[in-house]
Each structure stands twice: as C-alpha cells, then as structure tokens.
Amino acid sequence: MGGMMSLFTWNDDLCVGVAEIDNQHRKLVQLINGLHDHMLAGDAREIMGKVLDRVIEYTGFHFTTEERLMKAHGYPHAAAHLHEHEKLVATATDLQTRLNSGHALITAETMIFLKEWLYHHIMESDQLLGKYLNSKGVV
Ligand SMILES: [Fe+2]
Ligand SMILES: [Fe+2]
Numbered sequence: 487m488g489g490m491m492s493l494f495t496w497n498d499d500l501c502v503g504v505a506e507i508d509n510q511h512r513k514l515v516q517l518i519n520g521l522h523d524h525m526l527a528g529d530a531r532e533i534m535g536k537v538l539d540r541v542i543e544y545t546g547f548h549f550t551t552e553e554r555l556m557k558a559h560g561y562p563h564a565a566a567h568l569h570e571h572e573k574l575v576a577t578a579t580d581l582q583t584r585l586n587s588g589h590a591l592i593t594a595e596t597m598i599f600l601k602e603w604l605y606h607h608i609m610e611s612d613q614l615l616g617k618y619l620n621s622k623g624v625v
C-alpha cells in the first residue's frame with residue numbers, strides 16, 4: 487500500500503476485528519503515506535498544508551467513529567483513550583498552524599512521529615477497544 491515509497495506498510499496484525507474501524511485505519515495509513523510521498527517530492531507548503539488538512543479531517547472523523555462506539559457500548563477505558571486522541575489532535579493542529587504561518591515544514595521526523603503514533607495507538611489502545619467491542623458482539 488502507498489505511493490512511491492511507503493512510510494507505513496499495512497499488515498493484518500493491525501486489524502482490531504471491527505470492520506468499520508479497520509477500514510478507517512487502512513484509509514488513514516493511505517493518507518499518511520500520501521503525505522509522506524508529497525514530502526519526498528518536495529512539494530510546496532500550500533500543497534502540504536492541503537494534504538495535512540485532509541489527514542486531520544479524516545483523523546477527526548475516525549476518532550468520532552471510535553468515540554461513538556465506546557459510548558454506545560459503555561467502554562470502561564474511554565477516558566484514557568479519548569485523552570490519547572485529544573493529544574494527537576492538539577499536536578497535529580499545532581503543526582498545521584505552524585505550517586500555514588510559514589514557521590514549520592513537514593519533515594521526515596514529522597512523518598515518523600505520525601507513523602509511530604498511529605502504529606502504537608492501533609496496536610495498544612485500539613486493539614483493547616476492538617476486543618471489548620467483539621465481546622459485545624460488534625465485529
Ligand atoms: Fe483510537
Ligand atoms: Fe483508531
């Protein structure tokens with residue numbers, strides 16, 4: 487999956503067992519790889535800004551999906567999980583603000599941060615959520 491040189495290769499160990507979440511994670515991995523491709527191509531700040539906007543927008547949509555499922559099924563670890571989501575949104579929004587004002591670039595370090603965050607969040611917090619939802623019959 488991905489473009490000229492994927493940062494993040496999807497593998498099925500990432501699946502949490504809930505189709506709606508897994509499909510959104512695949513899309514997020516694609517979007518992050520797309521941002522990485524634009525970075526490697528040395529695209530202009532305006533283009534990077536638009537691609538980052540799309541990543542942030544889709545991330546917000548995805549987090550809303552998970553938060554809706556947590557609420558609907560009484561997930562006991564919702565507060566800690568929401569806190570992780572909020573921290574990532576704050577970091578990404580800060581990057582977006584600095585990028586738009588000309589004070590930052592999207593670098594390899596930025597991309598590695600995003601990839602590592604998503605990978606660890608899926609493998610730890612989202613996997614726990616997936617197991618809980620499975621136990622409630624959500625697949
Ligand atoms: Fe999550
Ligand atoms: Fe997730």
